[in-house]
Amino acid sequence: MSNFFRLVHNENIKIHARTRTWIMLGILLLVAILMPVLFHFISDGIGVWSSMNTMLQFWFLPTVFSIAVAADSVAGEFSRGTIKLLLIRPWSRINILLSKYVSILLFILTLYALLMLVSLGMSALLFDTSSGPSDILGELAGSLADYFWWALLYRLVDTLMYVTMAFMFASLFRSNSLSVALTIVLIFMGSLVTLLANPSQYEIGRYLIFANLNLGQYLASDTGNYGVTTLGFSIAVLAVYYVVFLALTFWVFRKRDVA
Amino acid sequence: MESISDKIAQTNDDNVGQPIVRFKNVVKKIGRKTIIEGLTLDVPPGQVFGFLGPNGSGKTTTIRMMTGLMKLTAGDIAVGGHSIARNFEQAITQVGAIVENPEMYSYLSGYANLRQYARMRSDVSKERIDEVVRFMGLQHRIHDKVSTYSLGMRQRLGVAQAILHRPKLLILDEPTNGLDPQGIRELRDYLRELTRREGTTVFVSSHLLSEMELMCDSVAIIQAGKLIDVRQLNAESDAETLLETIFDVEQIEEAIALLEGGEIRDGRLVVRTNREGIAEINARLVQAGIAVYGIRPQKRSLEDQFLEMTGGGQIV
Structure with missing residues (x-):
């Protein structure tokens, strides 16, 4: 049996051979270079880590890009008809889908690395590395740098959850546009849903995925946005959602008749 | 080992050698509709075997089941002795196929497409890819993107990916679709060449009777999901x-x-x-x-x- 990583390599090629992917990388590169320059002109005496904490606001860019790539990775094979020639190889469907998922995880990391490393480099050039005047963020996590690394990690968790959701929709519905649209709608609906089923009023609310996403809420308060959850609780809830999403994704992909 | 085609020439008998494909009472239902109704059929090795029937008779469904793309409702299909349902990987490793149109990654070159499929196996060398590219007459355009290929070239690339790993069984679903007379003739010639040189069994579906007659050693005729006849064609x-x-x-x-x-x-x-x-x-x-x-x-x-x-x- 040949190596599983050759499957991942195949998937990476399919992602990186597309012009689309290079446009996404180009946009991220531009944002990573220009934003610190903009901060430099509009704000006085901020430090590297203040700049980086502001850069985190752009977490939606790698997220949306990865959602598009994840949905296309599965649904695109169906709409192009290439799924047939892909599945008639001596590999189980589980392995084929897993290789796609691994390649998407690598893609998420690539996008975040590009955005954060380049903007960190730019910020280091433009701003005082010895941290600017400490503000409220810095006090929450010990230092502004600590705050940044934790917030970045939590944003990665959010991205992972949304991308896994898009991957699931693509396996369920085999439609690229539907999967992307549904995921984006859910991102926007999150705050609305938690407003209606407010976890501080309704017990059920705290088990909704939306109440537990954005783990960064625990940087500001140990009991989160609603005062009824903890970091451990949210991680547990997200883990359950994550496992259910992936189980559904693989189960449907494995048993589906391919026409 | 005695070559398979010699055996057939000597005895001219249906049941020589182990069948490469065995359909055992295969049933496929989609919803309440029965697409395939109890198909039992042995495909002898080393032949070009035609699977003939009108549109909508269940040819493509049968091929999808043979390649594991669709599950069987009942019965079993064995390729080279391995059940496609229970030992998918062992069964499919002997198979090369085009199911309906050979859809490839149009944003990759023909060569990059073949590399994709080669990477999914351990037995396809770069030399083998080059050999197949030459055999299919694609060497001048193989590094161009597939989106620039004509339908005939896509068909050839489709056959190329199917024979890359020297499969024992080559399954082609309506391979003459979209080919001009010249292309059809070439296809016929290289299918003959494959059975002769590599002992490949070719399972080819079509609704075009006159073509099957020129191409096949035997044909199975299917109508409304039922096998109605199997016969040998003897041109000599x-x-x-x-x-x-x-x-x-x-x-x-x-x-x-x-x-x-x-x-x-x-x-x-x-x-x-x-x-x-x-x-x-x-x-x-x-x-x-x-x-x-x-x-x-x-x-x-x-x-x-x-x-x-x-x-x-x-x-x-």
Whole structure:
């Protein structure tokens, strides 16, 4: 049996051979270079880590890009008809889908690395590395740098959850546009849903995925946005959602008749 | 080991060698509709085996089940002794296939596409890819993007990915779709070449009877999800068999009197005779001063036989 990583390599090629992917990388590169320059002109005496904490606001860019790539990775094979020639190889469907998922995880990391490393480099050039005047963020996590690394990690968790959701929709519905649209709608609906089923009023609310996403809420308060959850609780809830999403994704992909 | 094609030539028997594909009472239902109804069939090795039937008779569904793309409702399909349902990886490793149109990654080059499929196996070297590219006559365009290929070239690339790993069984679903006469002829030639050189069994589906007749050693005929006949096609025995032959002559009555046989059909003389006989009759007619404008042996084509069997009308 040949190596599983050759499957991942195949998937990476399919992602990186597309012009689309290079446009996404180009946009991220531009944002990573220009934003610190903009901060430099509009704000006085901020430090590297203040700049980086502001850069985190752009977490939606790698997220949306990865959602598009994840949905296309599965649904695109169906709409192009290439799924047939892909599945008639001596590999189980589980392995084929897993290789796609691994390649998407690598893609998420690539996008975040590009955005954060380049903007960190730019910020280091433009701003005082010895941290600017400490503000409220810095006090929450010990230092502004600590705050940044934790917030970045939590944003990665959010991205992972949304991308896994898009991957699931693509396996369920085999439609690229539907999967992307549904995921984006859910991102926007999150705050609305938690407003209606407010976890501080309704017990059920705290088990909704939306109440537990954005783990960064625990940087500001140990009991989160609603005062009824903890970091451990949210991680547990997200883990359950994550496992259910992936189980559904693989189960449907494995048993589906391919026409 | 004795070559498979030799064996077939010697015995001309259906059941020589282990069948490469065994369908055992295969049933496929989609919703309440039965697409395939109890298909039992053995495909002998080393042949070009035709799977013939009108559109909508279940050919593509059968091929999807053979390649594991669709699950069987009941029964089993074994390829080289391995069940496609229970031992998918062992079964499929012996198979190369095109299911419907050969859709490839159009944003990659033909070569990059082949590399994709080569990476999914451990037994395809770079040399083998180059060999297949040359065999399919794609060497001049192989590094261009597939989006720039004509339909004929995509078909060839489709065959290339299917034979890359020297499969024992090559499955082609309506391979002549979209090919021009030249392309169809080439396809026929290289399928022959494959069975002869590598002992590959070719399982080819089509609704085009005349093409199957030229391409296949045997055909299975399927209609409305049921197997209705399996038969061997023998192109070589023509010399011996009696054929109806049409003679287009001026003086039909005289000709009949002269030959003491034959009949008139649509104003033409029809005689039952073999190859030798045709030449002899022609000579006698000409000697008797009867002008012969045309001679046409009436081969009873597969199409005629098929229409007879299915009661006509059903063929698209």
